[in-house]
Ligand SMILES: Nc1ncnc2c1ncn2[C@@H]1O[C@H](COP(=O)(O)OP(=O)(O)O)[C@@H](O)[C@H]1O
């Protein structure tokens with residue numbers, strides 16, 4: 001009996017967690033499919049399916065522009081972060097130099113500052129660099145929080161790659177470039193996908209910097225654009241459209257996770273060395 | 276086909292000196308084994324030869340050319356790592372072909388031919404399409420060796436290649452490596468191990484290393500029968516040589532050795548030390564026999580333990596002096612009461628005498644006279 005009780009308890013808990021995390025998104029989808037006064041009726045199953053909100057948001061040129069901005073910013077952030085992190089991780093994990101640990105801790109320390117604490121200073125820097133009101137300001141700013149964890153995760157990962165594999169490649173006559181492209185990158189693929197995905201999500205969702213460093217409707221990214229969506233009058237909040245937009249911006253993340261989930265093959269390094 | 280010449284090779288990591296000036300000549304086609312206790316610098320020396328570590332001082336020549344600054348590939352070496360170090364994401368075939376593909380002038384057919392040849396020699400043909408993780412330890416080790424063979428190296432380096440294998444597989448692979456050396460005659464092989472059995476069975480010549488210095492270089496039987504010093508004497512042989520502190524005096528015949536509390540023996544060995552000098556007497560367990568009437572007795576003591584190993588019996592004798600028991604390896608099965616008293620003797624040629632610094636006192640054939 002206790003076994004059954006325990007199992008039931010376990011599944012109840014799982015059900016609760018799933019409900020807790022999925023419900024807000026479910027409710028957003030539900031709301032996005034309503035129209036007119038249906039918005040103000042609370043129900044938990046779809047009564048009608050109205051695509052009007054989606055049609056509205058997807059025919060809004062500014063919103064599409066914002067979506068493209070977000071894709072651009074997040075992708076560039078991922079590419080640059082991964083490139084810098086791979087090269088930094090190589091140095092930090094393979095080359096012994098004075099102050100290596102201190103440097104690693106400093107990198108980590110950067111990620112401790114709350115965004116709001118660096119906001120004012122960063123604003124000055126961005127204005128000074130002439131990046132204000134461009135997407136490059138966001139790309140620049142997002143590195144502040146994507147680089148520390150990409151560098152850390154990749155350094156740890158690379159440190160665990162047996163050095164003999166690299167040495168075997170050297171003995172085989174491989175150049176440093178060949179070693180990185182033919183040996184390291186294939187082995188680091190799972191770590192790259194994971195950290196890249198996290199960096200993408202972080203950049204995709206970022207709100208505060210995006211609100212501060214860009215003031216032009218055409219240059220905004222989607223989180224800010226959605227927050228600033230307004231109806232015909234100040235009293236009317238277009239909930240249906242906001243929810244439709246929220247669903248639209250969530251879909252790419254879900255798709256990305258589903259695509260790469262399959263490719264995150266753990267234990268790829270097992271078997272190269274003893275054991 | 277390559278001979279190597281190491282001249283005063285030093286290696287330090289910052290303030291830590293690991294190799295203290297190694298001089299060594301390795302002939303073309305020779306199988307040389309570096310042996311020594313863990314941490315003595317064997318791997319470091321091998322990696323210096325491979326080109327994976329910079330040489331702090333000294334020169335390394337291959338075929339008369341100084342290669343201190345040459346890459347491993349330019350030196351024409353191939354290496355088998357202790358941990359195999361296969362590329363985990365490549366099939367066995369690709370692992371073996373990787374080095375060949377990096378050379379520009381190899382045609383696909385040529386690569387294929389060489390990989391398949393190596394695979395045939397090592398009997399890994401059935402696994403060519405597998406990933407390393409789908410192989411057993413022994414198979415991985417063969418792939419690692421195969422990867423080195425395909426490159427057709429001038430010098431073949433092994434760093435403890437058998438230490439991750441179980442005992443049975445270790446013996447089998449050891450025999451295969453010996454066979455491989457016969458097949459690839461002309462290829463110089465350098466093999467690192469801490470296992471004296473591997474060293475004795477595989478080597479044309481053994482280099483005994485200790486704390487970053489060469490203790491002795493010679494053929495296995497040379498080192499076994501005529502160790503230059505206490506370290507080599509203790510290191511080779513199992514159980515290891517019995518060593519007892521002894522008093523050395525000049526004698527008309529050569530040297531008079533008086534082991535602590537034992538009888539005085541005269542041996543025809545040149546001794547130039549002071550009278551009453553400290554030294555050591557060494558004798559291998561298998562050279563000890565129960566004393567016969569009229570024979571000079573070397574040790575007398577109480578049997579504390581006997582171990583029957585089938586073809587031999589190990590007898591541990593407490594001689595009443597020193598902490599270490601004297602060990603004798605007697606043929607066949609020997610029944611002895613624990614606590615019974617026993618006397619042991621040895622042929623004079625089997626005795627080793629060392630001076631206070633642990634250096635062998637050595638000369639023409641020794642002859643013992645009971646004093
Ligand atoms: N990269 C390094 N930095 C500092 N010391 C090292 C390094 N590599 C090896 N050593 C030291 O050199 C000595 C010899 O090491 P090694 O050649 O690996 O020994 P062996 O292979 O004979 O067991 C050891 O004491 C080890 O601590």
Ligand SMILES: [Mg+2]
Nearest residue numbers: 317318319435
């Ligand atoms: Mg070693």
